[in-house]
């Protein structure tokens with residue numbers, strides 16, 4: 001292992017991302033001078049209005065977008081190297097399962113691409129399906145599963161190579177409130193048990209506060225980080241934590257910071 | 268169709284479903300045959316003009332051995348041409364999907380080649396390949412490569428962008444991307460192309476035989492026409508139709524087996 005325990009697991013330094021305008025439109029500055037450190041084992045949420053660059057930030061970390069300026073390190077390496085070493089797991093808003101594979105083969109896909117032997121990867125995939133609560137659906141086609149179950153499978157797939165960094169872009173955005181609560185609770189437990197490092201994008205302040213150790217508030221045009229809220233709620237958290245005064249206080253703070261940024265931007 | 272009707276169909280067994288799918292066509296055919304037979308009987312149309320189904324059937328049965336032989340020849344030409352043409356078409360489609368430049372430079376020729384009437388190009392191909400079976404296979408291959416080339420290209424380009432990103436994050440190699448993502452997502456398109464090819468291949472083989480041959484269904488049709496043996500001509504037509512249907516159903520069965528996951532394969536409409 002090359003990184004020492006003191007250096008952050010993910011770090012962005014002075015990150016700029018500018019998208020060239022297509023067909024004569026002016027270029028879009030999606031992120032401007034963004035710096036952020038994420039420690040190993042931390043659960044960090046990104047929150048902010050649409051277009052503030054949350055997805056862009058995750059995608060830079062996953063080597064899906066090249067930054068225009070600045071330095072990015074993931075697990076002590078540039079994103080491209082971290083990706084090739086399979087240190088990154090990515091969960092998309094759309095579960096993006098392979099329609100032509102049954103659920104078990106979908107979850108085992110990253111291991112298959114890595115060249116892990118069949119018996120081993122299937123055993124691991126089974127264990128993961130159990131962990132995310134959809135054991136028994138190994139032989140279903142993706143289209144036979146509900147949205148929530150598909151997203152569970154998608155999370156299991158991202159976890160299959162035991163990546164050191166898990167990036168999740170609104171994974172529960174399309175789910176109903178009750179399913180979402182359940183998945184939040186389970187994700188929180190899994191992340192804690194596996195000591196996962198997670199960067200999580202959401203539009204829900206409650207979800208962000210409930211899951212995170214740190215909530216990063218962003219504003220658009222250009223995308224910037226305006227505030228970082230430290231969530232000092234004790235672990236492990238049950239859904240009842242949402243009734244506590246501290247939780248409600250933190251949510252209010254988040255809401256205020258979010259709307260502040262929004263109004264600032266409108267001036 | 269009513270919702271209840273849909274549900275009833277969904278609940279039926281596999282065999283029952285097949286029967287239910289075939290039944291309307293079987294009834295239509297029966298009615299058609301009866302009307303045809305009776306109409307020919309009543310009007311007294313001469314057999315060379317429109318033979319009654321019973322006469323076609325007699326010709327079909329009595330010409331059994333020779334018709335079977337000629338059908339086998341045509342089937343061989345059609346299948347061989349289909350396989351060769353489809354292989355070339357698939358390869359071309361793959362190259363087009365991966366290289367925009369090649370696609371742009373060659374596509375006009377490919378499209379032009381498809382618009383050439385087969386009766387115009389077939390004599391030229393036969394001149395190159397001689398008068399044997401090879402020439403018929405070549406004509407058939409020429410006719411049946413285009414649909415797959417186009418559909419293969421379209422299919423390979425139609426993958427889900429997010430799924431591509433899943434492969435990228437999982438550090439997939441280009442070969443893995445092709446075999447585990449782009450090719451499987453292209454399969455539904457590939458089968459559209461293959462089903463077109465397989466029907467064209469029978470037509471291609473018969474047209475080639477028509478131009479010059481001493482065996483095959485095209486030859487039978489030709490000689491039957493020259494000798495005004497119309498029931499035999501109709502019997503050959505029946506044989507070619509049955510051959511086409513058989514090959515089509517074969518490809519469709521392979522499709523069902525290979526891509527059971529695809530939405531067009533779902534049991535509910």
Ligand SMILES: Nc1ncnc2c1ncn2[C@@H]1O[C@H](COP(=O)(O)OP(=O)(O)OP(=O)(O)O)[C@@H](O)[C@H]1O
Pocket residue numbers: 019020028029030048049050051052053054055056057223
């Ligand atoms: N590939 C791209 N090409 C051009 N512009 C882009 C591209 N991707 C994102 N952008 C622009 O960058 C900005 C930030 O986009 P991003 O998707 O990161 O926002 P977001 O915070 O994730 O929004 P949402 O909450 O709606 O998902 C937007 O203005 C968007 O239009």
Ligand SMILES: [Mg+2]
Pocket residue numbers: 054055056169
């Ligand atoms: Mg987004």
